[in-house]
Amino acid sequence: MKKNPAKVAIVALAAAxxxxxxxxxxxxxxxxxxxxxxxxxxxxxxxQSASTNKAIRLLLKQMNNKAGKFTIKFREYDNSTAAKGSxxxxxxxxxxxxxxxxxxEVAVMGTYNSGCAKIIVPILNQDPKGPMxxxxxxxxxxxxxxTWGPGExxxxxxxxxxxxxxxxxxxxxxxAAAAEYAKSLGVKKVYVLNDRQTYGQGVAQAFTTSAKxxxxxxxxxxxxxxxxxxxxxxxxxxxxxxxxxxxxxVYVGGIFDLNGGQLVKDKVKYLGSNTAxxxxxxxxxxxxxxxxxxPEAAGAYLSFTGLSIDQFPKGGVAEQFQDEYLLTYGEAPxxxxxxxxxxxxxxxxxxxxxxxxTRKDIFAKMATVNIPASKSxxxxxLKFDKNGDIMSRDITILIVKDKTExxxxxxxxx
Amino acid sequence: MAKTSVSNNVTRxxxxxxxxxxxxxxxxxxxxxxLIPWEGLPLGIYDAVYQWMPPSAINESLVYVIMALGLNIxxxxxxxxxxxxxxxxxxxxxxxxxxxxxxxxxxxxHFLGSVPAEAPGIHINFWMVLLIGGFVCALFGILIGAxxxxxxxxxxxxxxxxxxxxIPQVFFNGENFFGFNISNGTKGIVRVDPIPVGVKDLxxxxxxxxxLIFLLLxxxxxxxxxxxxRGRLGRAWLAxxxxxxxxxxxxxxxxRTKLASYAVGAFAGGLGGVAFATHVDxxxxxxxxxxxxxxxxxxxxxxxxxxxxxVILGAFILSWVNGNGLTAFGQFYNDRFGTEVDFASFTxxxxxxxxxxxxxxxxxxxxxxxxxxxxxxxxxxDDEDASGSKKKVGK
Numbered sequence: 001m002k003k004n005p006a007k008v009a010i011v012a013l014a015a016a017x018x019x020x021x022x023x024x025x026x027x028x029x030x031x032x033x034x035x036x037x038x039x040x041x042x043x044x045x046x047x048q049s050a051s052t053n054k055a056i057r058l059l060l061k062q063m064n065n066k067a068g069k070f071t072i073k074f075r076e077y078d079n080s081t082a083a084k085g086s087x088x089x090x091x092x093x094x095x096x097x098x099x100x101x102x103x104x105e106v107a108v109m110g111t112y113n114s115g116c117a118k119i120i121v122p123i124l125n126q127d128p129k130g131p132m133x134x135x136x137x138x139x140x141x142x143x144x145x146x147t148w149g150p151g152e153x154x155x156x157x158x159x160x161x162x163x164x165x166x167x168x169x170x171x172x173x174x175x176a177a178a179a180e181y182a183k184s185l186g187v188k189k190v191y192v193l194n195d196r197q198t199y200g201q202g203v204a205q206a207f208t209t210s211a212k213x214x215x216x217x218x219x220x221x222x223x224x225x226x227x228x229x230x231x232x233x234x235x236x237x238x239x240x241x242x243x244x245x246x247x248x249x250v251y252v253g254g255i256f257d258l259n260g261g262q263l264v265k266d267k268v269k270y271l272g273s274n275t276a277x278x279x280x281x282x283x284x285x286x287x288x289x290x291x292x293x294x295p296e297a298a299g300a301y302l303s304f305t306g307l308s309i310d311q312f313p314k315g316g317v318a319e320q321f322q323d324e325y326l327l328t329y330g331e332a333p334x335x336x337x338x339x340x341x342x343x344x345x346x347x348x349x350x351x352x353x354x355x356x357x358t359r360k361d362i363f364a365k366m367a368t369v370n371i372p373a374s375k376s377x378x379x380x381x382l383k384f385d386k387n388g389d390i391m392s393r394d395i396t397i398l399i400v401k402d403k404t405e406x407x408x409x410x411x412x413x414x
Numbered sequence: 415m416a417k418t419s420v421s422n423n424v425t426r427x428x429x430x431x432x433x434x435x436x437x438x439x440x441x442x443x444x445x446x447x448x449l450i451p452w453e454g455l456p457l458g459i460y461d462a463v464y465q466w467m468p469p470s471a472i473n474e475s476l477v478y479v480i481m482a483l484g485l486n487i488x489x490x491x492x493x494x495x496x497x498x499x500x501x502x503x504x505x506x507x508x509x510x511x512x513x514x515x516x517x518x519x520x521x522x523x524h525f526l527g528s529v530p531a532e533a534p535g536i537h538i539n540f541w542m543v544l545l546i547g548g549f550v551c552a553l554f555g556i557l558i559g560a561x562x563x564x565x566x567x568x569x570x571x572x573x574x575x576x577x578x579x580x581i582p583q584v585f586f587n588g589e590n591f592f593g594f595n596i597s598n599g600t601k602g603i604v605r606v607d608p609i610p611v612g613v614k615d616l617x618x619x620x621x622x623x624x625x626l627i628f629l630l631l632x633x634x635x636x637x638x639x640x641x642x643x644r645g646r647l648g649r650a651w652l653a654x655x656x657x658x659x660x661x662x663x664x665x666x667x668x669x670r671t672k673l674a675s676y677a678v679g680a681f682a683g684g685l686g687g688v689a690f691a692t693h694v695d696x697x698x699x700x701x702x703x704x705x706x707x708x709x710x711x712x713x714x715x716x717x718x719x720x721x722x723x724x725v726i727l728g729a730f731i732l733s734w735v736n737g738n739g740l741t742a743f744g745q746f747y748n749d750r751f752g753t754e755v756d757f758a759s760f761t762x763x764x765x766x767x768x769x770x771x772x773x774x775x776x777x778x779x780x781x782x783x784x785x786x787x788x789x790x791x792x793x794x795x796d797d798e799d800a801s802g803s804k805k806k807v808g809k
Contacts, residue, residue, distance in 0.1 A: 041756070041759075042759065042761060046759065050756065078741055081736050081737055081761075082736055082740075082761030082762050082765055083705055083706060083709040083736045084700075084701065084703065084705060084706065085705060086700065087700075088701070088737075089602075089694045089696065089698045089700075089701055090474045090477075090690070090693065090694050090701075090737065091737060092694070093470060093474075093693060093694040093695065094468060094470040094471055094474060094737065094738070096618075097468060097469065097470045097618070097619070097621070098464060098468055098470075100619070101464050101468065102461075102464065103457070103460070115600075115601070115602055115604075115698055115700070118602075118604040118605075118696065119604065119694055119695060119696055122605065122618070122695065123618045123695075126617065126618055126619070128619070141601075143601075149598075149601070150516060150519035150534070151516045151519065151534075151605070155516065155604070155605045156604075156605075196590065
């Protein structure tokens with residue numbers, strides 16, 4: 001007599017499920033609501049995510065776990081797996097289902113990766129009791145909220161309700177801020193390059209549009225300037241051509257990885273130093289020690305979405321929050337993204353406090369969230385436009401000086 | 415002696431499993447489709463199920479089972495080490511991305527699809543895309559196999575490793591593939607058409623129906639595996655696995671037989687790839703990395719190479735531990751003892767430990783194939799016999 005292993009496994013499973021139910025049985029009052037975070041807790045972003053979760057816990061502690069008449073509890077979800085070592089699409093799909101299925105859960109703080117958000121948002125959007133609100137602290141891909149790729153953003157909102165919000169601004173705003181800063185430097189004629197990839201083209205396109213609007217002369221053709229070939233051994237031909245047009249500035253929309261080093265070297269070689277002909281790039285070039293180490297990088301301007309942590313306003317709730325974080329955990333938050341996580345939670349809690357505790361009503365109250373700068377943990381006002389994007393669009397401008405990124409200016413895009 | 419065990423093994427594939435499998439499947443379906451969403455269910459049970467075994471975790475595990483069964487044909491049956499199986503998953507996934515979404519937004523091709531006729535893109539019926547995915551993968555299996563299968567063991571493994579790296583890289587950088595966008599690069603293809611099942615299109619919360627479909631696909635793979643194994647081709651695979659030289663001397667056409675194993679294995683990859691794309695509602699190039707190939711291989715080895723039921727068990731357990739088990743246990747433990755241990759960061763450690771322990775104490779897998787078990791223990795016996803430490807009458 002042979003046993004069927006599949007059958008045995010199922011019986012064992014059922015038995016396990018039954019025995020588990022004996023362990024857990026708690027009746028939660030309707031006044032206790034859960035909010036959750038959905039972050040990659042394994043792999044490269046693990047520290048970042050741990051710090052974000054800590055920031056949210058601290059915020060809840062400061063508020064005595066209360067939002068209006070509700071007691072708020074916090075649940076952490078992990079959207080990464082060990083097998084992948086980073087965020088995992090299957091895990092995102094599973095978490096999305098779990099958020100909807102958890103009857104006491106009302107809103108989600110996350111995700112870190114835009115790709116993961118694109119899986120979760122449509123599912124939360126179709127929640128029969130919802131839509132369920134999700135507020136991200138780190139997604140910068142414009143397509144989630146704005147007309148961008150084909151079908152975006154409508155395809156993420158099957159019911160037509162915009163249940164997704166974010167407290168950081170999008171990649172394309174960087175281009176606009178850069179153009180504004182270029183104008184303030186006295187630049188008149190600018191040549192735009194892009195790396196021919198989505199991110200680079202997006203930033204370059206936004207820069208070109210804004211520059212034209214501000215009255216600058218854009219010497220390059222096309223909506224996003226000229227693409228550079230990342231396989232080229234040098235850019236002599238490119239920069240010789242540009243030199244003939246005598247620009248005041250070269251703007252590079254792209255990332256350093258795509259032969260950016262050679263590009264930077266050849267720019268200085270053929271067009272002269274970065275003070276003579278100014279040079280500017282987006283955050284695709286920030287955080288690269290290799291770039292900063294180049295002598296040719298000196299004097300180049302960089303832009304960066306959001307505020308870096310040392311630029312949060314001093315002397316208010318923002319500074320207090322960081323002090324308390326340091327006091328509670330014995331270390332500073334790993335980066336501004338973790339504090340933005342607390343800001344996202346702050347937004348959710350504000351909506352909950354004014355709601356009747358259902359997902360539908362919390363969604364309705366999100367439209368009227370307005371946390372003034374004096375009460376916000378990031379020190380800027382938290383208020384959303386009709387797309388779900390944050391109203392205060394802060395971009396930090398940096399300059400490369402002595403092989404480090406040095407703060408120059410904060411620009412708020414209108 | 416050996417003869418009895420071998421014949422046992424070969425004739426084992428009767429059809430009784432279909433009954434058991436159907437009953438088990440039906441129980442799962444009823445549980446997840448009707449029992450869990452039922453309002454009268456005590457909240458304790460509901461929460462526990464969602465914590466320990468949510469429906470999407472079951473569905474995900476089944477996709478892994480389909481893949482592992484495919485890999486089992488290559489590794490377990492034919493004994494060809496394949497370190498790049500994830501490539502077939504990727505090809506299957508992108509078949510779904512291409513033929514079941516708005517990715518080719520400038521086209522408007524509909525064929526029994528599940529979206530309104532005015533929607534842009536190519537929208538072909540899920541069941542056909544399954545077949546397309548399967549056959550495209552089988553074709554790739556043959557294409558890749560043809561020049562490389564002349565190589566043996568280590569060399570073959572290296573070539574498959576290369577293949578498994580190249581295909582995902584092509585998709586990863588596929589936004590500009592000789593001027594064409596074939597994959598949307600790192601952004602992936604998001605939003606895949608829902609599965610039509612006649613009466614309705616499956617939405618994101620129809621787990622039960624999806625479960626049924628995935629169970630059906632798994633059953634197809636089990637059926638193929640068992641039937642093939644019993645037949646001429648399967649016996650040829652086993653012969654090659656055990657002694658390639660002897661097999662070829664006995665008239666087994668090596669190339670053709672090996673290619674067949676590659677094609678059938680790849681076919682499963684295609685099925686799984688398409689199923690997975692509908693499960694997560696998108697295709698992301700980042701998924702298809704080397705660790706996933708290794709993960710699938712671990713499922714086959716841990717479960718019991720060559721034994722279909724063992725592989726299913728191995729795939730289920732590993733994908734559950736990876737996706738849900740450890741997190742659920744961590745939550746349970748932290749809630750119970752009021753600690754804040756970060757279990758997620760121990761996954762690698764536990765994973766490695768389990769593999770090491772398995773290889774130390776149960777090399778042949780959880781549910782070993784009787785034939786393989788015999789062979790592994792034969793070696794041990796021979797060693798002991800040779801050293802003269804033990805006098806045991808031959809098996």
